[in-house]
Amino acid sequence: MIGVGYEGLTVDQLVARLKAEGVEVLVDVRLTPLSRKPGLSKRALSAALAAEDIRYIHDRRLGNPKENRSAYADAESDAGIAARARYRAQINSGDGADAVRDLATLAKEKVVAVLCFEADQAHCHREQVIAAVRDADVSVLV
Template structure:
């Protein structure tokens, strides 16, 4: 990494949504933030936008040296998304319960491990992290890494 500040020790977490973006623009933003690994937190990593489904996205990232990991266990159930975006407390609580599963706990631990190797980005659809379950994932990760830097792109 080449820096001697605390970021090297505690990590940097990027929260990014691809809403309204092309795959090329997304990749450029990730490169600008020095992302080493992108964690896809969509339950189902499919998109109607060209290049943003799992296989094409992972290929575009690999072409510029960025790793790709899909953590399905960190996805928000489809029937919970509308309520979540609307800020409904029961939808937020339901997603927090999702993060209590063994698979989600293991996925969160893996994200923390990846942060040891450089900048990690969490990806989902919503541009505004406050409307996306990424917000809760970031908050949970910050409990494990209170000194980490968080950047919402």
């Protein structure tokens, strides 16, 4: 499993990277899979991936609520620590925990990439998604 951010990439560059990594399934963990960048919203991205035999899954259960995102810019700040704690609680219970288990099961069978916007995974909730999958005893490469 890899984490990937599309910040600074075109859809063609993103797809090429996924192909080079041998990705079979892309799991989009954006709460709302929309983008101002051409080709990177849900439908267009799904179509571009399908053309390259990469399955697209949007899992809203793993999305980071809008009001929780801005604090991710500084992981060491009190706000950043609190935002990560809130998101960790989200993915450790209810639908979030179910989504992590589903992703862990999928990752046992397929080469999976977890997608969100930020290029630097340290500033993105996908880092916590991948850690949660790792904690579910699934081999994960970052």
